Amino acid sequence: MFPVHDSILLPQGFRAAGLHCGLKKTADQYDLGLLLADQPVPAAAIYTQNQLCGAHIHVCRDHLTRSNGMVRAVLVNARNANCATGQQGIEDARNCCRQLAERLRCPTEQVLMCSTGPIGAPLPVEKIVTHLDALLAKATPTGAMDFARAIMTTDTFPKGVHGTGEGVAVTGFAKGAGMIHPDMATMLGFLLTDGKPAGNVPALLRTVADRSFHRVTIDGDTSPNDTLILLASGKGGGAAAATERVLTDTAQQLARRIAADGEGATRLLTVQVRGARSEAEATLVGRTIATSPLVKTAVAGRDPNWGRILSAAGRCGVQFDAARAQVWVGKADVYSGGKPHPENEPVAHRHLLDDRETILGVDLAVGGASADVWSCDLTKDYVQINADYRT
């Protein structure tokens, strides 16, 4: 349902690469990726809120502090999370950064690293380090989709989006699939831009994430490795407001792709919340509906089950009067004026059957704020994928 391009542009001053270093099974599966700025650029990161943190998060935090938020390169490996690997895991990640920094002739702290994959196995440092020269040789302005492929785990398609507008260029990448929930909403996400932030880069990243990655949920679980990194060179001609707009739009495109590619998903689910007291309350209601197994199995069953939508909205602590609320499925009004409208359910049912994107909406009728939240249906394939993950 989303176009997957063989090649997408990068903003001026950035290069990217991906290759197979031996972590995934076959040589056509890329598992090591690189994002490279021509010079060190202002950067920021947001991490998982999980108490269990992947080793790379300790290293990223430390490096960003020591480099004053300046980053030259981001190295990413798939198929090993380097998580619950103790002090050795942190040293392994730092060693990879150091080896890359030596080749780039930059300080170690200007290199970040991210890992994604199964938890608990030692990072195969040797496989990574012996491929750094080849990775640097492959880094080009046309390598974006190679990078997007290298960070995939159970994703069924690579997620790279290029956006431009008002003199700003943005290229974003994400890997998703399962274990996805606010906060963080993505296992790994990367945003590169030539635009300038209005304030500092961390504040810009938080604003963008709150309206994009923090509005995706697959199964309510969060990963110990979730990380979102923004590199904003400020080298382009775009204004700060335009930078925020194009970044937000690109990040939302990535968020929708993550939701659509949820493990076992057959539908991108967009939950529209309207008439809330605040954007925060709208988002909370949207997340609760989008996380509800009963709503998500109803979507899998193509069942316009307004009762489950209203019931999920009702249990998140946001005050509203169910008798004044409205619920829609696609364009069909299935509940309003305090009662269901079974006469409209055939239209709702056709929407669920025919459209790859399912729209579920609720108007709380208590204010003027709104939010969209993205998720997917919960299918037997989700259970299959996650029951069989390690076997």
Next chain:
Amino acid sequence: MFPVHDSILLPQGFRAAGLHCGLKKTADQYDLGLLLADQPVPAAAIYTQNQLCGAHIHVCRDHLTRSNGMVRAVLVNARNANCATGQQGIEDARNCCRQLAERLRCPTEQVLMCSTGPIGAPLPVEKIVTHLDALLAKATPTGAMDFARAIMTTDTFPKGVHGTGEGVAVTGFAKGAGMIHPDMATMLGFLLTDGKPAGNVPALLRTVADRSFHRVTIDGDTSPNDTLILLASGKGGGAAAATERVLTDTAQQLARRIAADGEGATRLLTVQVRGARSEAEATLVGRTIATSPLVKTAVAGRDPNWGRILSAAGRCGVQFDAARAQVWVGKADVYSGGKPHPENEPVAHRHLLDDRETILGVDLAVGGASADVWSCDLTKDYVQINADYRT
């Protein structure tokens, strides 16, 4: 895995009944139940926290207030939730209470009613009212399991438990299956005792529920109709402390049955949290693990996936050091001292394969408090049941 008796005892002074009034499809399926006290007895109720409330909850609240917490009878119907049915639904429920009260020659407010089943259809009052005489005629001290059968919806076995000790008798009933989560943890639960509370009946019920029904989760969804009712006649010879103990034990037995009978479940999942700062934190960690789709699918896949257990514990906001925590599956230590123990996984795997009750445990190593939480595995059958519910 639990014994289902044809008949269980009721405490002195209580009778029960169940019959088919035409709500479920076939005549052998009971769908109308009655709990009857010989005289009005002190009672309390806990309801769903959902903003969307079934009509019976409005009526129960009103009746308990007006009767000063004295209850003569509880009427229960299955196969219709009488929820999202507006003012008419409330009048329908009140009418059923009134009709029963007239036959019992007691005030209407001494009769409570509960409904469970699909949301949104008008309550078939006529079918219920025309069967009240037959229901009263059937009410006997041996009718407990008839009542337990009458309140079933997607339950695969009736849930009635009789407990005694230190001069106190308790009989409890529950219906569960899906849409189950703290608070409330059961769609419908009923506790009858001849014991005395130390303080008032509502405080006793809250204490008992916090250690039983509020520690069950099936899918994180709560029903708009969840209700737990306690009738405590105080007519027996047991002391207050004994009453609380026997009630808690009986309620925990019911909670475990609800978890074991979760929709599509093949395993009762008991999550043991130890070494927490407080019982509240232990319960929060337990609930988070027990709600995690990744943990629950791992149990379905018989995978001793300690990483998902530790990761779920890590995301609920409770502070602990993952390097000092311990994780066990059955009797097998699968993670401690900051690293996994793959050599113990075969023992863990056998536990998952062979035992109907799966034990997952985590020691947070930050204090001395503990809690057990009950849930079940997440299987393809859960998805099947809930995708096909209305079709």
